[in-house]
Amino acid sequence: xxxxPNRTIDTxxxxxxxxxxxxxxxxxxxxxxxTDPRNLKEFNEIEKIWNSLPSGSIHEQPDLTDGWSQLKNTxxxxxxAKLFRLLFNRYAAASLLAIFIYTAITRLxxxxxxxxTELKYxxxxxxxxTLKDRLPDGSEVIISRNSTIQYxxxxxxxxxxxxLNGESYFNVVPSRERPFIISVDKLKxxxxxxxxxxxxxxxxxxxxxxxxxxxxxxxTDAKEITVKKGQTGTYTIESGEFNLKDTVDINSLSYATSxxxxxxxxxxxxxxxxxxxxxxxxxxxxxxxxxxxLTAQFENKSLTYILDVIAATLNIEYSIQENTVSIKxxxxx
Amino acid sequence: MEGLFKQCFxxxxxxxxxxxxxxxxxxxxxxxxxxxxxxxxxxxRKDINIVSVGRSYLxxxxxxxxxxxxxxxxxKDSSNKYLATPMAANKYDPAEEREIRNRIYQAxxxxxxxxxxxxxxxxxxxxxxxxIASELSISVKTVEVQMxxxxxxxxEILADIITTLIFSIxxxx
Numbered sequence: 397x398x399x400x401p402n403r404t405i406d407t408x409x410x411x412x413x414x415x416x417x418x419x420x421x422x423x424x425x426x427x428x429x430x431t432d433p434r435n436l437k438e439f440n441e442i443e444k445i446w447n448s449l450p451s452g453s454i455h456e457q458p459d460l461t462d463g464w465s466q467l468k469n470t471x472x473x474x475x476x477a478k479l480f481r482l483l484f485n486r487y488a489a490a491s492l493l494a495i496f497i498y499t500a501i502t503r504l505x506x507x508x509x510x511x512x513t514e515l516k517y518x519x520x521x522x523x524x525x526t527l528k529d530r531l532p533d534g535s536e537v538i539i540s541r542n543s544t545i546q547y548x549x550x551x552x553x554x555x556x557x558x559x560l561n562g563e564s565y566f567n568v569v570p571s572r573e574r575p576f577i578i579s580v581d582k583l584k585x586x587x588x589x590x591x592x593x594x595x596x597x598x599x600x601x602x603x604x605x606x607x608x609x610x611x612x613x614x615x616t617d618a619k620e621i622t623v624k625k626g627q628t629g630t631y632t633i634e635s636g637e638f639n640l641k642d643t644v645d646i647n648s649l650s651y652a653t654s655x656x657x658x659x660x661x662x663x664x665x666x667x668x669x670x671x672x673x674x675x676x677x678x679x680x681x682x683x684x685x686x687x688x689x690l691t692a693q694f695e696n697k698s699l700t701y702i703l704d705v706i707a708a709t710l711n712i713e714y715s716i717q718e719n720t721v722s723i724k725x726x727x728x729x
Numbered sequence: 730m731e732g733l734f735k736q737c738f739x740x741x742x743x744x745x746x747x748x749x750x751x752x753x754x755x756x757x758x759x760x761x762x763x764x765x766x767x768x769x770x771x772x773x774r775k776d777i778n779i780v781s782v783g784r785s786y787l788x789x790x791x792x793x794x795x796x797x798x799x800x801x802x803x804x805k806d807s808s809n810k811y812l813a814t815p816m817a818a819n820k821y822d823p824a825e826e827r828e829i830r831n832r833i834y835q836a837x838x839x840x841x842x843x844x845x846x847x848x849x850x851x852x853x854x855x856x857x858x859x860x861i862a863s864e865l866s867i868s869v870k871t872v873e874v875q876m877x878x879x880x881x882x883x884x885e886i887l888a889d890i891i892t893t894l895i896f897s898i899x900x901x902x
Contacts, residue, residue, distance in 0.1 A: 408874060415851050
């Protein structure tokens with residue numbers, strides 16, 4: 397366990413390590429080097445820069461005690477215990493067989509009436525862009541980036557059920573006979589006919605439903621709430637709690653509706669909404685620019701139209717390169 | 730025997746996890762792989778001297794297991810892109826965090842062109858060094874050098890906000 401004196405730890409090697417390219421010997425050298433607190437400080441600083449960029453998750457140190465007890469459970473047991481295991485396994489095998497036979501019988505009896513067997517799942521969504529789609533019943537769905545919806549091929553018969561991961565905007569065709577039900581984790585959202593947005597966020601894990609028209613019911617096995625037009629209902633996954641707010645954040649829905657309403661809003665916050673709606677990255681040449689404030693409404697306008705208005709109002713310049721919008725100017729006081 | 734093995738686990742578990750995470754960018758998968766490496770070591774405890782070569786056995790196992798997992802992931806990716814490994818959780822960017830992020834992007838902009846290109850491909854697009862090398866028709870060694878250079882420059886430019894960074898990351902965890 398000695399440090400190779402010919403190998404110096406530099407940013408080249410640290411870069412390889414962080415990028416996941418280090419060979420085992422290099423990783424060992426780095427770990428030896430990190431036993432010195434000064435080196436650890438240097439590593440932490442570089443790691444912080446690395447982590448503060450978007451895309452990719454952050455390393456979380458696992459719990460040593462948990463790790464050990466989990467490992468202990470998977471290690472092969474000692475010989476004395478083996479006999480017991482064997483006996484136990486015999487019983488387990490017998491009961492497993494019994495269960496198997498039972499299910500086989502129930503399956504067979506069920507076969508007389510044509511039951512639902514092996515339905516095909518249809519999945520829609522995209523990492524790169526917002527997707528507009530029509531469901532088999534004619535309802536409109538706008539699936540945000542990085543989100544998916546899933547339903548079976550017999551959607552619409554007899555009811556309309558789908559599951560969601562991420563965020564989507566729905567415009568549901570009314571039908572009293574065929575309820576429209578969305579599942580997100582344990583939560584179910586039931587609608588008759590309405591337009592609304594459903595979004596699940598991680599850390600903290602919250603499911604949010606914003607209703608633009610009509611009426612939506614959010615429920616779990618334990619509780620339920622009704623969310624009306626202009627209201628936002630939230631469900632916290634961990635605690636199972638529901639909350640209701642009497643507002644809707646129009647700007648957060650603009651990826652689907654193309655409507656913006658900025659009311660004395662900072663350019664920093666406006667940028668967040670524009671980035672989400674148009675899938676771009678907005679970079680300001682200096683932080684003073686981000687403090688500029690603006691009041692404006694946009695309905696169904698292009699990104700360049702909106703940027704033109706912002707540029708003219710705040711006396712700034714912008715340029716677009718691929719998916720990056722760069723903003724230049726003096727900034728506001 | 731078990732005492733030695735437990736000591737070995739205590740000494741290396743966290744470091745191996747960080748190593749596996751760097752390769753996989755997935756905390757849970759990294760845990761599973763480190764656990765498998767220790768199980769392998771336990772099974773071989775009669776043939777291997779844990780004290781002298783246990784450590785290098787573990788690092789090598791983790792490395793191999795990660796490479797295998799990478800290969801499997803690639804196959805899955807090509808068949809069903811959006812259902813494969815969850816990408817970065819769609820983290821909502823609060824306006825307050827934006828200033829720091831903006832500073833980092835500005836710093837990246839100041840990198841020499843080749844250096845910036847290599848850094849972005851690795852860190853932002855998550856590409857392997859070998860992929861970057863073939864895309865840019867340069868050697869893997871050059872990729873390594875450019876990445877090292879990028880980190881060095883970024884650390885110098887961002888020295889003043891590193892303390893804020895540490896704060897904001899703790900805050901967002």
